[in-house]
Amino acid sequence: MDSCLPETAGIAKDTLQVRISRVHKVFTTDTSEVVALKDINLEINSGEFICILGPSGCGKSTLLNAIAGFSLPSSGKLIANGKEVTCPGPDRAMVFQEYALFPWMTVAQNVAFGLEIKKLPKEQIASRVNALLDKFNLHEFRDRFPKDLSGGMKQRVAIARVLALDSPMMLMDEPFGALDALTRRTLQDELLRIWMEFKKTVIFVTHSIQESIYLADRVVVMTYRPGTVKSIVPVVMQHPRDINSPQFISLQKELTHMVMEEQMRYQEDEVILAAGD
């Protein structure tokens, strides 16, 4: 299991953070075989902010889970941080859509969890946790349980928990999907600030076209099942980005067109499935 807990200090700062080559993922049940991912080829550079965009059923979460190590590919190679992905680990820290904060731990304990696993000395853990809580304005909530927090606060804690690990990569699976538009915008800006400050590689899954253009250096558009890379669209705009600028709007049109094509195929499938009942 050593390969699952690499010391991030020892990993060479390769310019390529993630290399995905010829990755296939098939889910087999008793009755059917679903090809979730087909021949995915993708290279992600260190410090890039990548958004994976697509409608439901395009396999974007499957791809992220593969990178995270929860669900390995049926074939193909997945290399992250210089090592082949074989299992989950703190070098590919993940923020989930459902927050996944441990409800029996306080905010401070949640943030400290990863550090305690690394067996850091107590004072170091305490100071790291305090610094992160201050950064996210969570200090007055440090002894509260997740049940007392709003969605936005919970997601901040989840991000803080991940940042504590000092992982070179952040995987995010539609983390702001369950939040209202205003909170979402605030957190997007916070995320960008953190990304720029800590120079992490971020792989961000979303179905929101606007969100993907607002955040990403490159947007990877995926096709509906079987999921392949339909197109990779670079976004060359300075932060903070103006959603009303002509460049933004034209990118939005381009991406909407692409995503809607796939969305149609998804909806056709839904009709077929419904008719079959």
Add this chain to the structure above:
Amino acid sequence: MRSKSQMAKQLLHATVLPIGLLVVWELLTRSGIINPQILPAPSKVFLRWIAYAKPLVPYREAHLGFLAWIFSGELPLDLFATSYRVVVGFLIGAGLALPLGLFMGTIDGVYKLFNPLIQILRPIPPIAYIPLAILWFGLGNPPAFFLISLGVFFPVLMNTISGVRNVDSIYLRAAQNLGAGGLTMFVRVILPAATPQILTGLRVGIGVGFICVIVAEMIAVNNGLGFRILEAREFFWSDKIIAGMLTIGLLGLGIDTAMNRLNDYLLRWHRGLDSK
């Protein structure tokens, strides 16, 4: 803050039915409509209860310290005996069921090994074990402990297994992602996540154990609350029967309250609780 008149109103509201029933009961027995042998008046029950609770011997003859004397009556001794049996039986039953449940919930091989036997034994009510218990352990406390722990065992076991198996996989994923290995995962994630269900099992378990102790005392033991009401029936002391039943009810209430306090404390983080 509720005003005094509001509190008085609520108190009245809560007590009007029980007090009304008591009054009707008293009148029915006083007037002879109901045979006082079958159903004695509440006033008689109350007096009998006092007599049941009082020390048996006057203070100067008892040669005991004051506290020991105050609790030397029949009722305190019965109460202590019953409580003692329930607690010991509970500790044995839960002490066996918890570890087994944790193992069976975590390791599939262990589950498959023990499950068939459990499924065969589980439907047999503890009461059906009474003849066997007496055969194996004789009379007195040992068969009582056996029966009570049996009653406690299965609810605790099933709920513990269920609690462990139903831990939301998102927590397991998050913990793996953060680098947690086997033991850390079990102690810091699975166990706390399963605690609500495990506690449910403990509460159900002690409830069943309480039923078992009363039955066991009627059959295999010669003191305790269960024995006392059986004895009262043999002597036609119907007022003592009811007094004994009320005491049993109060003990049950006490156990329940204690378990609820424990529950509330351990599950402060649980979403199901009213957040105060």
